[in-house]
Amino acid sequence: MGRRVAALMIDWGLSYLIALWLFGGTDLGILAVFAAEQILLVGTLGYSIGHRLVGISVRRLDGSAPGPLPAIVRTLLLCLVIPAVVFDQDQRGLHDRVMSTILVRM
Template sequence: MGKQPRWTQTWIGGTRAAGVDLGYPGERLGFPRAGSGSVSGFGRRLGAITVDWLICTWAIAGGLLRADPRGATWVGLAVFAVEYILLVGTIGMTFGMRLFGVRVATLDGGRPAFGSVVLRTLLLCLVIPAVVWDRDQRGLHDRAARTVVVRL
């Protein structure tokens, strides 16, 4: 009898530890492995959203609420949502996304419709859908809006 892995090793280590090849992120969606048009990694996405959040909360909302900085978080979130809806809806990316070389695209590589952008933004503002990812590095907000973040 050969040595078989304990069930906890495959469960804790995920499907890759069980010997299942899932391919690269975006392969089953038809995106290239690397370069322009490939699915963006976590680091670029985190960097982009951090830049956008800082711009919206510190620069814009902080300037609007100098007298009462306690309200800057909610105003910052509202400014963040408006920034995402306007910029992703018109040019496909925000300031942070441009800085980190990524954009939001539909599953066929085009620009998302306005309704998809609004849905994606509202779910992104809830945070939880954005931190639950699938094997193609798409958050629940991307899956619901039928979008993906790709490299420029």
């Protein structure tokens, strides 16, 4: 759980700095930058900047990268916050369960 929180804090902090530079730091700007980072990086590489720095990545249950559609849906659910804090005994958040993804150590 600690790595997830650390990755989220890193991604959110970077999103804040970029949004501050681009949009003056508005809440909607921060969320938009955060969502764009998650969709682009998780969808293509399987990890965000924060994930990479703490050594975790998002994978489908078969071990492959999530791809664009799961990254989009997963990110939208993550931005709603509630699905991310509701998790099962395997520590998979609702946003991961819905898209059949899991966070694994790199």
